Amino acid sequence: MTSLLLAQLAWRFFLIGFLAIGGANAVVPEMHRMVVETQGWMTNAEFAALFAIANAAPGPNVLIVTLIGWRVAGIPGALVATVAMVGPTSLLTYGVFHLWNRMKNAPWRPAVQNGLSAVTVGLIAATAWILTRATGTSSPLVAVAVVTAAVSYLTKINPLWCFGTAAALGAAGLL
Amino acid sequence: MTASQPAEPAPVPTSLELFLGFMRVAAFSFGGVLPWAHFVLVERRRWLTSDEFTDMLALCQLLPGPNIVNMSVAIGARFHGARGALAAILGLTLLPIVIVLALATLYAGFKDVPAVDRALDGMAAAAAGLVIAMAAKMAMPMLRRRPWGAAPIILVTFVLVALLRWPLLLAVVVLAPFSIALAWRERAP
Numbered sequence: 001m002t003s004l005l006l007a008q009l010a011w012r013f014f015l016i017g018f019l020a021i022g023g024a025n026a027v028v029p030e031m032h033r034m035v036v037e038t039q040g041w042m043t044n045a046e047f048a049a050l051f052a053i054a055n056a057a058p059g060p061n062v063l064i065v066t067l068i069g070w071r072v073a074g075i076p077g078a079l080v081a082t083v084a085m086v087g088p089t090s091l092l093t094y095g096v097f098h099l100w101n102r103m104k105n106a107p108w109r110p111a112v113q114n115g116l117s118a119v120t121v122g123l124i125a126a127t128a129w130i131l132t133r134a135t136g137t138s139s140p141l142v143a144v145a146v147v148t149a150a151v152s153y154l155t156k157i158n159p160l161w162c163f164g165t166a167a168a169l170g171a172a173g174l175l
Numbered sequence: 176m177t178a179s180q181p182a183e184p185a186p187v188p189t190s191l192e193l194f195l196g197f198m199r200v201a202a203f204s205f206g207g208v209l210p211w212a213h214f215v216l217v218e219r220r221r222w223l224t225s226d227e228f229t230d231m232l233a234l235c236q237l238l239p240g241p242n243i244v245n246m247s248v249a250i251g252a253r254f255h256g257a258r259g260a261l262a263a264i265l266g267l268t269l270l271p272i273v274i275v276l277a278l279a280t281l282y283a284g285f286k287d288v289p290a291v292d293r294a295l296d297g298m299a300a301a302a303a304g305l306v307i308a309m310a311a312k313m314a315m316p317m318l319r320r321r322p323w324g325a326a327p328i329i330l331v332t333f334v335l336v337a338l339l340r341w342p343l344l345l346a347v348v349v350l351a352p353f354s355i356a357l358a359w360r361e362r363a364p
Binding site: 017018019020021022023024026049050053054055056057058059060061062063066067070071075078082086089090092093094096097098100101108110111112113114115116117118119120121122123124125126127128129130131132134135136137141142144145146147148149150151152153156158159160162163165166167168169170171173175 | 201202203204205206207208209210211214218226229230232233234235236237238239240241242243244245248249252253257260264267268270271272274275276278279282290291293294295296297298299300301302303304305306307308309310311312313314317321324325328329330331332333335336337338343344346347350351354355356357358359362
């Protein structure tokens with residue numbers, strides 16, 4: 001029953017969206033549990049393949065949700081799952097920023113903003129470390145990360161050049 | 176020099192420019208969208224300063240939902256309210272949705288080609304490098320502005336999350352009060 005499946009997709013991803021604090025990758029284990037174990041919508045290998053595609057493709061990693069919806073209920077499933085995942089949390093973000101901007105002149109605002117932003121920079125630095133450890137599985141791959149970082153920080157060159165070079169070196173078996 | 180503030184504020188983008196700007200962010204954002212958003216929106220279009228980008232991201236990280244989707248909503252809304260938010264989020268997601276669906280349809284055809292796997296490994300390493308650079312670009316203006324307030328917090332957050340593998344939310348809940356207290360103490364008398 002397609003409409004039942006669509007309703008299930010909408011409800012499940014609506015709930016998961018609100019658990020995704022810190023990004024979509026925070027809820028990948030929960031999605032896996034739901035899709036593979038609880039609902040039995042696909043096998044472990046299928047889930048892993050969809051995860052790999054969502055990560056390899058350009059765009060937000062949350063699009064794994066689009067692929068799950070597509071696998072379960074075709075194009076309508078893809079759209080329903082995506083909207084259910086990002087729609088309600090986007091409305092929340094819109095509302096919170098609206099309030100936040102109205103409190104622009106509150107005496108406590110600069111301290112809260114500066115305080116939170118310092119933690120955020122630490123978190124991005126941690127992400128950089130974790131990603132570099134995870135992807136730098138050989139010395140040439142670590143070199144790619146370091147050179148890309150230096151080029152991006154020191155020059156105004158479009159980083160796409162780094163990606164193209166890295167992809168070409170990889171395809172040629174040099175990494 | 177890349178982390179410096181723009182000399183003059185850029186003109187306010189229209190909703191169409193928001194849509195196209197976020198589409199451009201999404202189109203090339205291999206291995207994570209945030210560094211591309213920083214590159215396109217802060218360095219190229221100059222719709223935001225690096226500090227404004229960091230401040231928005233700080234709030235977006237605390238809210239549920241993917242950070243980059245929340246960022247698109249916040250940036251779009253800042254210029255054109257609900258219409259701008261919708262333009263930005265559609266720009267961010269429409270093209271990638273078409274691309275992932277196309278890739279998923281084709282996937283069976285090239286998943287066992289080793290050259291493709293190795294090319295993706297190379298791009299993943301480049302993506303990690305881009306995040307390193309973004310961390311530095313976000314840190315520099317902040318460290319110049321308030322070195323003693325920001326540096327210890329950045330360092331401790333890094334150690335807890337990167338080396339001791341604390342979950343993000345726990346690190347924020349524990350560190351944010353200290354960080355806010357430090358910032359509160361340095362406000363002008």
